[in-house]
Amino acid sequence: MSNDKPKLTPRQQEIFELIQRAIARTGAPPTRAEIASELGFRSANAAEEHLQALARKGVIELVGGTSRGIRLKAGTLRTVNETRKRGGESSGAASNVLPFNLPLPGLEQLVLPLVGRVAAGNPILAQEHVEQTYSVEPGLFARRPDYLLRVKGMSMKDAGILDGDLLAVARTRDARNGQIVVARLGDEVTVKRFQRTAQGIQLLPENPDFQPIVVSPDQEDFELEGLAVGLIRNQLLN
Structure with a gap:
């Protein structure tokens, strides 16, 4: 993956940050319906179109067969982890499953x-x-x-x-x-x-x-x- 960050539209950036916040807060990505409700879309289909665009730009991966099938790509995991730490998350939030990729290179294993x-x-x-x-x-x-x-x-x-x-x-x-x-x-x-x-x-x-x-x-x-x-x-x- 290139070190250059993909260029997102303001709306795509908003959705991307919403996904990061949801994972940092609850440990799980949002559903399409939750994204639509949070951002005032008329339907979950509108959220799906933006998610497809984010997937094409390589910042997320969409997994079929599940309502929360959104995964952050490896290059974004550090950001999410830092968000979790800044938020002072308690150990109780660890109950939720996090859709992580493989470890980032050059870090303690x-x-x-x-x-x-x-x-x-x-x-x-x-x-x-x-x-x-x-x-x-x-x-x-x-x-x-x-x-x-x-x-x-x-x-x-x-x-x-x-x-x-x-x-x-x-x-x-x-x-x-x-x-x-x-x-x-x-x-x-x-x-x-x-x-x-x-x-x-x-x-x-x-x-x-x-x-x-x-x-x-x-x-x-x-x-x-x-x-x-x-x-x-x-x-x-x-």
Whole structure:
């Protein structure tokens, strides 16, 4: 990518900055409808036209099949990270998944193990589960991750988490409602949105084709493994 910044129109710049603010504030890009509402467009189609123009200029990438399928290109990640730091973001915002690209060159690297298929009853970071390691820039994450987990399936598609992606996970045994977590249920490790109710815990998908998982208060095979704090897109590793 050239070091020259692409020239954006005032409206394109406005949308681009809106995307950056949304990611810095919530950890997720806005939907087309949210962009239209924020900027007073009559429909989401108008927002889509501007997003297509930004994609052609190489500052964002559009991912099909998800309402929040907007990714900043590698050259813009430093700006977003600086925005997050200036905003004094609390660790609570780390619950949202960030659509990050690969690390920027010349920066300090964090070496993370990649966990693949997890055997029942074994710790998630057991040596036999580690497929390989990756070097990433630690500043990309609002909270330092402990490992990468290879995502299986499309149950979190509408949160921008796709099959084969590498999810950055910070180990914890506690979570707040609305956070995206990695949980173990018997022989399975799953990525879902956490919700605690009076009846127990619900693990909510972000895809209408999937049903919530209900965890009863006396269920013994449930364990919270960690919080999602970032994402590396699978195709960027090929």
